[in-house]
Amino acid sequence: xxxxxxxxxxxxxxxxxxxxxxxxxxxxxxxxxxxxxxxxxxxxxxxxxxxxxxxxxxxxxxxxxxxxxxxxxxxxxxxxxx
Numbered sequence: 001x002x003x004x005x006x007x008x009x010x011x012x013x014x015x016x017x018x019x020x021x022x023x024x025x026x027x028x029x030x031x032x033x034x035x036x037x038x039x040x041x042x043x044x045x046x047x048x049x050x051x052x053x054x055x056x057x058x059x060x061x062x063x064x065x066x067x068x069x070x071x072x073x074x075x076x077x078x079x080x081x082x
Contacts, residue, residue: 002039005076013076014057029053033060040064040072 003016019031029049037044042064052058062069 002035002073005074007077008057011078013078015073015076023054026053029058032058036060036062040068 001018003018006014006016008014017032017035019028019035021027021031023029033044033047033049037047040047040062042062046063048061050059050061
């Protein structure tokens with residue numbers, strides 16, 4: 001489930017996502033990738049985990065435009081569309 005945007009302690013926007021998969025053997029990471037890909041209507045290969053494999057906060061690389069991400073998840077906090 002995508003819960004929406006929040007900010008971390010460094011005041012950076014973070015998309016809050018919850019999955020039911022256990023964090024063992026990469027199952028939760030795979031579930032996050034699948035959820036975001038499905039929400040963005042992209043193949044799973046278009047969403048890649050680039051940092052945070054074992055951390056709660058992860059960095060993902062997504063082959064989508066900013067407008068596509070905003071359309072799916074809204075604007076991140078503090079983000080002004082020009």
